[in-house]
Amino acid sequence: MPFKTGRERTPMVAKTMKIKALLAAAMLAVFASVCGGSATQASASPTAQSDASQIVAEMGAGWNLGNQLEANIDGYPSETAWGNPTVTQALIDKVQGAGFDTIRIPVSYLRHIGPGPDYAVNSSWLNRVQEVVDYAYNRGMYVVINMHGDGYKTINGSWLICDSSSQTEIKDKYQKVWQQIASKFQSYDEHLILESMNEEFDGQYGQPTQPCYSNINDYNQIFVDTVRKTGGNNSSRWLLVPGWNTNIDYTAGDYGFAIPTDEYRSSSIPGDEHRIMISVHYYDPWDFTGEENGTITQWGPAATNPSKTSTWGQEDHLDAQLKKMHDGFAMKGYPVVVGEYGSIDKSSFDSANNRYRADFAHTMAATAKKYGAVSIYWDNGFNGQYGFGLFDRGSHAVTQQGIVSAIMSGTGGD
Template identity: 35%
Template sequence: MSAVAACGGGGSGTPAPSPAPSPSPTPVPTPTPAGLYPSYNTSPIAADIAGMSSTAVDIAGRIKAGWNIGNTLEAIGGETAWGNPLISKAYVDFVKASGFDAVRLPAAWDQYANQTTAKIDDAWLDRIKTVIQYCVDAGLYVLLNIHWDGGWLENNVSVDKQDAVAAKQKAFWEQIATHLRDFDEHLMFASANEPNCDTAEKMEVLYRYHQTFIDAVRSTGGKNAYRVLVVQAPNTNIALAGSLWNRMPTDTASNRLMVEVHYYEPFQFTQLQEDASWGRMFYYWGKDNHSTTDPTRNADWGEEDFVDQQMAIMKSQFTDKGIPVVLGEYLASVRKNLTGDAATLNQKSVTYWMKYVTEKAVANGLLPFVWDTGGAIDRRNPAITDPVEINTVLQATGKK
């Protein structure tokens, strides 16, 4: 989820055990403007496959349930600016003990960088490294991205902005990749979060941003020569992935790429907080959860058949071809303003949505990462505060 909005997406089941196909050729991107930022690939080293032998499909097979540490490292104004405490080792250990296999770390970088040189503050790079070490020590896989980050990439997937954005993408990832180069395959990098892209022209620009990311990471060498990298579908939206995505980026490493989508459909049920001109809030979701006394709040689209169709797109387009898909964010939350039977039916609907979406994602090969900003696990004194959500996800992924 970005600081602006969540975008829909979809998933698919367990990736096929066969190796991913070799990436298809793609046009050579327009060179980044010379001299816009210094090169930060100042100490490349020889490729090192020690601890990096697993393919993307191998790693996907080990991730049953993933967890987001949201509204924290990506918070504008600092790690605690959006109300969460500093990420602690105790919290990370608790996430692992609760049954999760991986964490997604949304992160901001631009606010910690010199706006003239794109140099990221060393203290911030060290802080991110510390949090990753907590995760790796706990036996978790880690997916680190450049999140919304003020929108410098997400809001500028456009021909007129692509040179400047690609230059910053290159500068940032050269630094991030170099600083974190020694972690083994438990660490994965993700190019972006929810890039705003909804046309074929913008898709070509997004391909360039992803290619810049891949090339920058690989160029630093060491374990980064083999690290699994994740690239985001347009808007991380399943329908747009189906209509706009026509090739994988090129990669010097074989079978080390995943694709990411998000899922918040129907948005009127999962996220909308007040009626809008384009649609009303839904309180109730699922064939057995429609209200007879409050029918205007029943979902009238986006129910089971829609989930099935969305997940099937990801299966046919990616997972059937040996390309794992990360369902990087998904969540529906109960509405606190309801009481009585309405509250009971809304809770039943939310639980059913979480169960159904998770099960269908897994069945079609997607790796589900629940979005959380501190509401389901207390981060200060680690404890589960929403056992219904946690148990639903873990049961749906076969972890409980």
């Protein structure tokens, strides 16, 4: 059966469906508090080195601050555009308190990028991105930020289009925007991970096409080179890159994905180590995880109703997919990050649905741990029918404790 590991997102679909501590870190946060400043300013020393297995273990359980900094109105990013309230320190503290060690913060830039040749990013927007990053970073959490919606053809203001004929202009713009982002975060230590883009493809679900895939590889290479050349801690920072639509088969298989070279990284990194991670997403089977209907509401070996359970995409499939990534990348020293996974709430059709959602989340977290990968749950801030939410972003209450507990059990967290 054909399947998707990513989703086409229009603003409305995104609103309703997607609407996904270490002692040293704690000391850093305390230092910042005592000194009355930001820990980001305190971390000017060279980035501490962590090998692949160590950083995966330290990143622990991950959570997405979805539908906030990638939300937009007519191509202008705004964190409340898709119905979520303004992000607060209290929310991030609640997420950390629930056991999450890593937060992925999707970010769109779109029409906050000025005209060429400078392509200056709106300073107020970039400052707000930094402020939200600091909510987690200053608490000692790992933080992933990316360029999220700039490649979606369905969003006004998108421009990172891999099958466009304007590749010279696109690549120049991409380089200059990432140069500004990387410079903004140059002094942050390895708790900040930069991700080149999100679910980049030609918009058609099917096998990769050319020259689109070659352009995606070019974007990843430009990203790595640009970040490294900004210097400081960026010269040794972990960088995260995806293949075609963050699809496991099209990244691990023989479809054209190329791991970027890293010739500008710090000479302090041993030659046999890497500082590049590989990003994929996982939403299989889509009829359980994402289809907005009550047809398929159960998943896994505990499912009681075969007519409510997908005929594919069960535990054996998940295991096989993550094994592909382990064998193709993790075994070669490139950590794998499942940057998004999750399933929508269909409990209005099946009162037991949230139990199967918890089973799915537990199995993903446990299988990722088994294969040395990081898993980051997609939370769009939306609770109720078809929502991915684990927290109420207004009250900060945990809304799906069963799923949170399942994730922690799978990763071995508290």
